[in-house]
Structures are given as structure tokens and as C-alpha cells.
Amino acid sequence: MIFYMFLGKGGVGKTTSSVALSFALASKGKTLVVSLDPAHNLGDLLGLELGDEAKEVYRNLYASEPDFDEIIKEYSRSIAKEIKEKYKYLRAWNLDKLIDLIESTPGTEEYAIFMKLVRLYDENWDYVVVDHAPTGLSVKVLILPKILSSWIEVLMKLRKEIVVRKKAIAKMRGEEIEDEVYERLKSEYEQYKKFERIFTDPNMTKVVLVLNPEELPFFEARRAYEQLIRHGIRPCGVVINKIMENERHKRMVKEIESYFKGLKVVKVKFRERPPRGVGELKELAKEYAPLLSC
């Protein structure tokens, strides 16, 4: 399975680019285009009502718009359920309040999106095209497994010290113990390491930056690019969208191409009316062909 991740500033055309490439990919294999942007517009673009369940929009092409709030709630509920099962003295607690608290804990959004990607990886797709949330959040999602695995490594070291002492005491008393915390750390570590490998492998995850030939989107794309490179994720393509026939845009396109030298570049002209519906998007897909060899 191959992930295509579209990243960029809000409003640059990530959704249109994701859908256009998905049509191109559908001719090669079973493709899912999924919006992980809390402000969805994938369904509007395709002219369909979408939900969490993948809906077939064309031959070999499926689309879904998971309920973002529900993903976060589901994550919070799973933690609250485990707490309820394990903590003896919390039985009388109002756990609804705990769920609210977990939902608004910093970092929950990117973790919930990450977990959605983990689930998608286990599904039966050849290609999963992800229309991400604006840059800040999406970069955090992609570097999350690396950051989490590094932290867990530190905690595992300390936990080992605890386990050694716990086992020594248990042995003295003729008991045997298992450390649930260490076991949990180990399984989490394995999962994060696996996804760190997937996100940093250019054959498994293809990151495409989308921008307009304007200064602010270019600045943001550069920042995202540098941050991703720092964490071992090398984007493979750039989509320069909404190019107008004027000198300023010509100059900017040149500058963008020279900065992202070596990456596949797709140049898309500005359209008075953005493409809508299967027919127009399928036509647009031809312009995204360079990304197929990303």
C-alpha cells in the first residue's frame, strides 16, 4: 500500500489536487481518497454526500470523509474505558467529564489523525490519497511517530530499572510479576517505529506539497519542506496551483521550481470556475501524471 499525502496552506487546492491524482491512480489500482481536514470539502468537490464509510465514486476509486469529532471522541472513549477498567477507586467518577478533558488535551487532534492513518494502512487499498488539514497540523501528524518513539525509548529505559527491582522483590517473596506499563510501552514503541519507517520510506509514503505562486503559500511550503526533511521525510512532488498569465506569477513559478529542484512539479493554470464533478476532475487528472512516477 502506498500513501500519497497532500500538504499545504489552507485554500491552495489540496482537495482538488488529491482528487485529481486519485483519478490517475485509480487506473493503476484500488484507490481511496480520504479527507483528514476537519473542514471537509471533498464531498462538495465530487458532488456527493460522503461519510466515514468509503463510497465508490468511479471504477476503482473510493472516497470518504471521516467525522473528525467522532475520531477524537472514539480515541477519548477508548482511554476512558481503559481507565475505568483499571482504576479501583475511580468507579464512582463521572467519566463523561474525563472524555471531555481528554478531547481538549493538547496533541489529541494529531494523535487521532495518526490513528486514523494506522487503521487505513490495515485496510485493503493499493493507494490511499490523503487530503490533509492545513500544514501546521499535518506536518505534526507525519513527524508524530518519530517523536513518540524517541520519547518511549527514554521511558522504556527508566521502566526497565523499575522492572528489575520489582522482579527482585517478587522473587524474594516467591511471586511472579508482569509489568503492564512496560508491556504497553513496548507495543506502542513497535507501532510508532513501524509508522516512522512507513512515513520516511519514499516508496511507501509520497508527500506532495501544494502551493500557489504567491509569497505566503511559498513561505509555508518551504517551512513544511525543511521541517519534514529534518525529520527524515523527503517530499517527492510539488503542485503549483492557480497560475495566472502575468509576470509576477511567472517569476514566482520560476523561484518555486528552482527552490524545489529535483522534485516532480505539476503546474496547474488558474481556472475561472474550479473543476467540479467526476467528468471535470477526471480531465484534470491528466495534468497530475508526473506525480505517478514520484
Added chain:
Amino acid sequence: MPSLLEENATSYVELELEELENVFAMLTFAPLIGYPIVPPAVSLKLLPYMEDEILIALDRSTRLDDQYSLLGFDVE
């Protein structure tokens, strides 16, 4: 039946263990009280399994001004 020496040795290891568990709990739950050390996703994942460590950390925090009591000494 453990000898007195074994009992003593065990109680020292227990003390050391409690100290490590206290450090582990403080490190793990720092983000939940406003110190962004470990990412909150890790803290939340471990939270259901760390009842004992939290109780130890709470107990330690109530005795912060009386460290000798941990060793069983009365300085008065």
C-alpha cells in the same frame, strides 16, 4: 521464610523502587499538569496502568518537606 538480612535488603530495594516509580510518574504526567515533557498521547496511553505510581507520587508530594520520614527517621 526470609531472614532478617533478606527483609532488610528487600526494604532498601523497595525504597529505591518507590523513588523510581515516583520519578516515572512525574515524568509521564508532567504534560497533564502543564509541563510539556512527554507528549500527552504517551501520558494518556499509560494513564490506565499507573494507579500505583500516581498514588506513590501523590504520597511523596505530601511529604516533600519531611524527606527523612521516607527513611523512617524522626528528626525531632
